[in-house]
Amino acid sequence: MPVTTTSANSCPPDCSLKRNGCYAESGPLALHWRVVSEGGRGGSFDELLQDIATLRRHALWRHNQAGDLTPFSPGVIDGRLLAKLVQANKGRRGFTYTHYAPTAANGAAIRRANELGFTVNLSAETLAQADAHAELRIAPVVVILPGGTTKPMRTPGGRHVVVCPASLSNTDCLNCGICQQRDRVAIMGFPAHGSGARHVQGVFFAGQVS
Numbered sequence: 001m002p003v004t005t006t007s008a009n010s011c012p013p014d015c016s017l018k019r020n021g022c023y024a025e026s027g028p029l030a031l032h033w034r035v036v037s038e039g040g041r042g043g044s045f046d047e048l049l050q051d052i053a054t055l056r057r058h059a060l061w062r063h064n065q066a067g068d069l070t071p072f073s074p075g076v077i078d079g080r081l082l083a084k085l086v087q088a089n090k091g092r093r094g095f096t097y098t099h100y101a102p103t104a105a106n107g108a109a110i111r112r113a114n115e116l117g118f119t120v121n122l123s124a125e126t127l128a129q130a131d132a133h134a135e136l137r138i139a140p141v142v143v144i145l146p147g148g149t150t151k152p153m154r155t156p157g158g159r160h161v162v163v164c165p166a167s168l169s170n171t172d173c174l175n176c177g178i179c180q181q182r183d184r185v186a187i188m189g190f191p192a193h194g195s196g197a198r199h200v201q202g203v204f205f206a207g208q209v210s
């Protein structure tokens with residue numbers, strides 16, 4: 001499945017996982033991400049648009065195995081760039097996740113992307129935040145979970161949280177694709193894993209307390 005990586009300057013500065021357990025900051029992906037972020041690998045945004053537009057119709061592809069929606073726009077999604085991406089995705093099944101806060105402006109850009117067929121999941125750090133994101137009704141929602149979580153659960157608001165099947169078996173996004181489904185009701189949960197799991201759990205449990 002085609003997957004993109006965007007330079008680290010695309011991440012919102014207030015992401016709680018930055019240098020605090022972000023899975024992309026360790027292992028082989030971290031090495032690749034660093035080279036991309038330093039300009040040693042990859043292409044321009046226009047080249048990305050061309051690559052997306054040449055994917056076969058209905059192709060499932062994932063934007064940003066590392067990185068977030070728009071470079072050089074700390075805290076504010078560049079709606080113009082996102083609109084170009086959405087346009088290039090027409091007829092394909094692109095999906096991604098964002099840690100940008102769903103402010104009025106960001107939320108409008110995210111809602112528009114989803115309405116036009118490019119799935120942008122809102123990433124939550126706690127179950128309560130997952131409820132808050134879902135209340136906005138602008139995008140599907142995902143949430144981090146404590147490491148080792150295997151069973152579905154409910155948010156404080158009663159929403160169903162389903163554990164990502166790739167963390168439970170050897171399926172993958174190409175065979176699952178749930179994160180691309182914009183109209184799904186379930187919140188997808190990602191158990192903390194890897195070398196940063198302890199930090200990720202810390203973010204999750206700190207939020208539960210607050």
Ligand code: SF4
Nearest residue numbers: 164166173176177179
């Ligand atoms: S829920 Fe499915 S599509 Fe989403 S990350 Fe897990 S395997 Fe991939």
